[in-house]
Amino acid sequence: MIEFHLDARSGVAPYRQLVQQVHRALHLGVLAEGDRLPTVKDVAAQVAVNPNTVLKAYRELEYEGLVAPRPGVGTFVTRTLDDTAHPEYEALRRELDDWLVRARAAGLADESVEALVLTALRAKAAGRPGTPDGAVR
Incomplete structure (x- = not known):
């Protein structure tokens, strides 16, 4: 399970930091296809941001085709960014x-x-x- 952290001094928007952390987790294999992301409510409480900030991050990940929401169930990883299978x-x-x-x-x-x-x-x-x-x- 991914744990989010925000750096208020980074100059990067909080939603963007969340997206980047999911990208990193997908590249490193921390998150795999089918894994459930933490709920919007849980992430908002964990990193002390408005739930709309988390929702914006999750929507961007959905737009990128990396996650898909399942109403009433959660948001799930639909593909990874693991490059280890690349021939080179x-x-x-x-x-x-x-x-x-x-x-x-x-x-x-x-x-x-x-x-x-x-x-x-x-x-x-x-x-x-x-x-x-x-x-x-």
């Missing part, structure tokens, strides 16, 4: 492991590695050019 997953994982070994050998702390990866992902998402092969280095 294992090869990419090995490359990432090798890269992490090189980063540690170069003296980069975990926080620096995380910042580097996030910067590269954001640059890609923003469409900023990387190297000629398209990679951000």
